[in-house]
Amino acid sequence: MKDFEARLKELGLSLPEIPPAAGAYVPAVQSGNLIFCSGQGPYKNGAFAYIGKVGDNLSLEDGYQAARIAVLNCLAEICSLIGSLNKIKRVVQIRGFVNSAPEFHDQPKVVNGASELVLDIFGDAGKHARCALGTSNLPMNIPVEIEMVVEIETK
Amino acid sequence: MKDFEARLKELGLSLPEIPPAAGAYVPAVQSGNLIFCSGQGPYKNGAFAYIGKVGDNLSLEDGYQAARIAVLNCLAEICSLIGSLNKIKRVVQIRGFVNSAPEFHDQPKVVNGASELVLDIFGDAGKHARCALGTSNLPMNIPVEIEMVVEIETK
Amino acid sequence: MKDFEARLKELGLSLPEIPPAAGAYVPAVQSGNLIFCSGQGPYKNGAFAYIGKVGDNLSLEDGYQAARIAVLNCLAEICSLIGSLNKIKRVVQIRGFVNSAPEFHDQPKVVNGASELVLDIFGDAGKHARCALGTSNLPMNIPVEIEMVVEIETK
Numbered sequence: 001m002k003d004f005e006a007r008l009k010e011l012g013l014s015l016p017e018i019p020p021a022a023g024a025y026v027p028a029v030q031s032g033n034l035i036f037c038s039g040q041g042p043y044k045n046g047a048f049a050y051i052g053k054v055g056d057n058l059s060l061e062d063g064y065q066a067a068r069i070a071v072l073n074c075l076a077e078i079c080s081l082i083g084s085l086n087k088i089k090r091v092v093q094i095r096g097f098v099n100s101a102p103e104f105h106d107q108p109k110v111v112n113g114a115s116e117l118v119l120d121i122f123g124d125a126g127k128h129a130r131c132a133l134g135t136s137n138l139p140m141n142i143p144v145e146i147e148m149v150v151e152i153e154t155k
Numbered sequence: 156m157k158d159f160e161a162r163l164k165e166l167g168l169s170l171p172e173i174p175p176a177a178g179a180y181v182p183a184v185q186s187g188n189l190i191f192c193s194g195q196g197p198y199k200n201g202a203f204a205y206i207g208k209v210g211d212n213l214s215l216e217d218g219y220q221a222a223r224i225a226v227l228n229c230l231a232e233i234c235s236l237i238g239s240l241n242k243i244k245r246v247v248q249i250r251g252f253v254n255s256a257p258e259f260h261d262q263p264k265v266v267n268g269a270s271e272l273v274l275d276i277f278g279d280a281g282k283h284a285r286c287a288l289g290t291s292n293l294p295m296n297i298p299v300e301i302e303m304v305v306e307i308e309t310k
Numbered sequence: 311m312k313d314f315e316a317r318l319k320e321l322g323l324s325l326p327e328i329p330p331a332a333g334a335y336v337p338a339v340q341s342g343n344l345i346f347c348s349g350q351g352p353y354k355n356g357a358f359a360y361i362g363k364v365g366d367n368l369s370l371e372d373g374y375q376a377a378r379i380a381v382l383n384c385l386a387e388i389c390s391l392i393g394s395l396n397k398i399k400r401v402v403q404i405r406g407f408v409n410s411a412p413e414f415h416d417q418p419k420v421v422n423g424a425s426e427l428v429l430d431i432f433g434d435a436g437k438h439a440r441c442a443l444g445t446s447n448l449p450m451n452i453p454v455e456i457e458m459v460v461e462i463e464t465k
Contacts, residue, residue: 139289
C-alpha cells in the first residue's frame with residue numbers, strides 16, 4: 001500500500017489551495033475511474049510565480065520550476081474531488097504547453113519539472129504518457145500550462 | 156430528467172449541420188461511455204463566421220462568439236453519433252485553442268464563449284474541466300478551435 | 311478478423327524502434343481499455359527526418375511525410391505495451407500539432423499524413439476523431455508532433 005500523501009510531506013511539499021478559476025469551469029471531473037483536471041499554471045501564494053516566455057525573459061530552470069508548481073496545482077484540483085492523493089491508482093497522462101521564445105526548443109526539459117515531481121511522489125504509479133508542446137502564447141502570459149489525467153482506484 | 160434539447164430551443168439555438176471535414180477523420184468517436192469529438196472552429200451557414208487572430212483583427216468579443224459557435228459544432232458532431240443531447244450524462248472536458256496576437260493573454264475569456272454556453276444548456280451536467288491555450292496559428296486561420304469530451308448515459 | 315500487422319507489411323511498412331524518450335515519461339499507458347501514447351515527431355533511423363517549420367523551410371508535402379512517420383512512432387509506442395497492432399479495436403483520437411510559418415494555415419492537410427496512414431492500416435477501425443492545430447514552436451524544432459488514443463479489445 002503506497003502512501004503518496006506521506007511521500008509528498010517527505011519531499012517537503014504540500015498541496016496548495018486551488019487557484020481561482022480563470023473562467024466558467026471546474027477544477028476536475030471524474031468519468032468512470034479517470035479524472036481529467038483543468039489546465040494549470042505556476043500559481044502560488046496568490047499570484048503567478050513566473051510570468052513570460054522561456055528562452056526570453058525566463059530561463060529553462062525558471063520554466064522547470066514553473067512546471068513543478070503547475071503540476072502541484074493539478075494535483076490539488078484532483079484532490080478537491082477525491083480528497084487524497086492516496087486514492088490515485090496511477091498517473092495516466094501529462095500534457096505540457098510551454099510559452100516559448102522563437103528559438104527555444106527544449107520544451108521537454110521544461111515539462112520535466114512536472115514529470116519528475118510526479119515520479120518522485122508516485123514512483124511506478126507515476127509513470128505517465130506525455131506530450132510536451134511549444135506555443136507563442138498562454139493565458140495571462142504564464143510560461144507553462146500543465147494538464148493531467150489520472151486513474152483512481154475502483155472500489 | 157433533464158431535457159437539454161428543450162433547453163437549447165429555449166435559448167433560441169439549434170444544432171447546426173456538421174461542418175465538412177477538413178481531412179481524413181470522423182466527427183466523433185465513442186469508446187466506452189466517453190465520446191471524443193473532432194476539433195471545431197466557428198463554421199456557420201457554410202463558412203467561417205470569423206477569420207483571424209484575437210487581439211489583432213478580432214476583438215475579445217469576436218473570439219467569445221467564435222468559441223460559442225465552435226462548441227455548438229462540437230455538440231452537433233456528438234449528436235451525429237448519439238442522436239440527441241439528452242443522451243449526454245455530463246460534459247467532461249473542453250479544450251480551447253485561441254489564435255492570438257502576441258500581446259493578447261485573455262484566452263480564458265475567449266474560451267468562456269464555449270464554457271458558458273455549455274453551462275447554459277446542461278446546468279450542473281455541463282460543469283467541465285477545461286484548458287484554455289494560446290497559439291499563433293490555427294487551421295484556415297480560424298480564431299478558435301474547440302474540442303470536447305462528454306460522457307453518455309449507460310444503459 | 312482483421313490482421314493489421316499483415317496490412318502494415320502489405321503497405322511496405324514496419325513499426326520502428328521507439329524513439330528515445332526526451333524526458334521523464336513512458337511511451338504509452340493503458341487505463342481500462344484505452345491506451346494513451348506520448349507525443350511523437352518524425353524520428354526515423356536515429357534522427358529526426360525533418361526539422362523546421364511547415365510553410366517556411368519545409369513544404370506541405372514534407373509536413374505530410376513527417377506526420378506519417380510520427381504516427382508510426384505512436385503505433386510503436388502502443389505496441390511496446392500490447393505487443394501487436396492486432397490487439398487494437400479502434401483508433402479513438404489523433405491530435406496533431408504543426409510547427410507552422412505565420413501564413414501557413416493548411417495544418418489539416420499536414421495531419422492527414424497521420425490520418426490517412428491510420429485509415430490505410432486499420433480501415434473502418436481507423437476512423438478517428440481528430441484535432442489539427444498550429445503552433446510556432448515544437449520540441450527540438452520538429453515540424454509535427456502527433457499523439458494518439460486507441461481502444462483495445464477487452465477479454
